[in-house]
Amino acid sequence: MVGGLSLLGFVGGALLGTRVAPLVLAEGAHSAYAPLGALAGALLIGAVLAAFGEVVGSQVRARMGPSRLDGFGGGLLLIAIALLIVWIAGAAALQAPALKTLRPDLQRSSVLAFINDQMPGTGPVLNALKRFDPVPKIKGPKPQVGPPPKGIVSAGGVKAAEPAVVRVLGSACGLNVQGSGWVAPGGLIVTNAHVVAGQEDTEVQFEGHGALHRAAVIAFDPHNDLAILRTDAPAGKGLELELNPKDGTAGAILGFPQNGPFTSEPGRVGQTTDVISQDAYGRGPTTREMTAIRGKIRQGNSGGPMVDGNGKVLATIFASAAEPGADSGFGVPSEVVAQALNTVDVTNRVGTGPCAG
Numbered sequence: 473m474v475g476g477l478s479l480l481g482f483v484g485g486a487l488l489g490t491r492v493a494p495l496v497l498a499e500g501a502h503s504a505y506a507p508l509g510a511l512a513g514a515l516l517i518g519a520v521l522a523a524f525g526e527v528v529g530s531q532v533r534a535r536m537g538p539s540r541l542d543g544f545g546g547g548l549l550l551i552a553i554a555l556l557i558v559w560i561a562g563a564a565a566l567q568a569p570a571l572k573t574l575r576p577d578l579q580r581s582s583v584l585a586f587i588n589d590q591m592p593g594t595g596p597v598l599n600a601l602k603r604f605d606p607v608p609k610i611k612g613p614k615p616q617v618g619p620p621p622k623g624i625v626s627a628g629g630v631k632a633a634e635p636a637v638v639r640v641l642g643s644a645c646g647l648n649v650q651g652s653g654w655v656a657p658g659g660l661i662v663t664n665a666h667v668v669a670g671q672e673d674t675e676v677q678f679e680g681h682g683a684l685h686r687a688a689v690i691a692f693d694p695h696n697d698l699a700i701l702r703t704d705a706p707a708g709k710g711l712e713l714e715l716n717p718k719d720g721t722a723g724a725i726l727g728f729p730q731n732g733p734f735t736s737e738p739g740r741v742g743q744t745t746d747v748i749s750q751d752a753y754g755r756g757p758t759t760r761e762m763t764a765i766r767g768k769i770r771q772g773n774s775g776g777p778m779v780d781g782n783g784k785v786l787a788t789i790f791a792s793a794a795e796p797g798a799d800s801g802f803g804v805p806s807e808v809v810a811q812a813l814n815t816v817d818v819t820n821r822v823g824t825g826p827c828a829g
Contacts, residue, residue: 473529475549481521482514482553489513511560559587608791615742615764617720625736629783630724636711637726639677644670644827652727652776659707663775664790665699666752670827680734689824691816694752697790698804700816713806714784717741723786725767727776739767741786744805762802763787769801
């Protein structure tokens with residue numbers, strides 16, 4: 473009775489916490505601290521029902537006497553409570569900026585990995601947690617280009633490219649992950665490896681609204697932070713690649729930042745160089761080719777395209793700059809994307825490794 477009521481309290485408290493926290497946080501459900509509401513609710517209401525169960529249970533035990541079965545069943549329920557708290561606490565810690573140094577250890581946790589494999593990919597608790605795009609913040613060459621022209625977002629080619637941008641959704645490590653992507657020629661979808669890492673339920677939403685369509689990962693390259701998806705849904709016209717953009721070319725950064733509505737931000741591409749950096753999992757040092765970008769890049773932009781005034785893809789966004797306050801970031805060069813598209817086996821399906829943090 474103690475264990476059962478405690479478990480009921482922890483589950484009910486977690487659900488209540490995910491509903492109440494967005495009401496008191498300034499950013500609502502988009503706050504990085506929203507999952508802490510689930511943890512606080514689980515602990516508070518779980519403790520209350522545990523105390524109530526202790527009172528009732530002690531009276532029943534006094535009448536019935538001690539029982540090995542009672543002790544065994546209570547022990548199993550307490551284990552379930554412990555795993556539930558670990559799961560919710562892990563989800564909260566993955567998002568809270570103050571705890572970001574814990575993320576690599578959480579990603580390597582065998583216990584969390586096991587729990588995530590057993591828990592449902594969707595559901596009331598997960599859906600209440602903020603969708604999280606673990607966009608990397610890395611150090612790299614600054615884009616030595618001027619400020620982008622604001623009018624580029626109104627160019628005809630940019631407007632024509634907008635319907636080819638998709639929202640990419642899935643669950644990994646106890647969190648619903650959201651990023652962006654774009655339709656390539658042939659109906660394939662390009663995004664980042666870190667957006668789909670650790671997922672088995674990846675879905676895409678064309679133009680960011682309407683029906684969700686299951687997508688299979690057919691190429692997964694954590695070194696270049698690149699993934700290619702296949703879906704059976706009609707994808708519409710794909711975007712062409714600009715393979716050798718000149719430094720300073722103006723473009724628009726397209727995507728769904730913070731799991732919100734579609735946005736188009738002005739930008740300019742800088743130099744494309746080989747840089748000693750990290751891969752999609754933060755592992756390094758490793759040498760990779762990347763394109764510096766001047767423009768506003770936020771969580772959720774990962775995997776989205778930066779297109780020029782003709783609607784051609786200049787680069788695929790994968791990271792923001794680590795320098796505080798810098799409106800800049802980095803993209804996977806179009807040459808790298810083109811090579812991946814030309815060599816991918818469209819009938820294949822590949823694994824997506826562990827989740828990225």
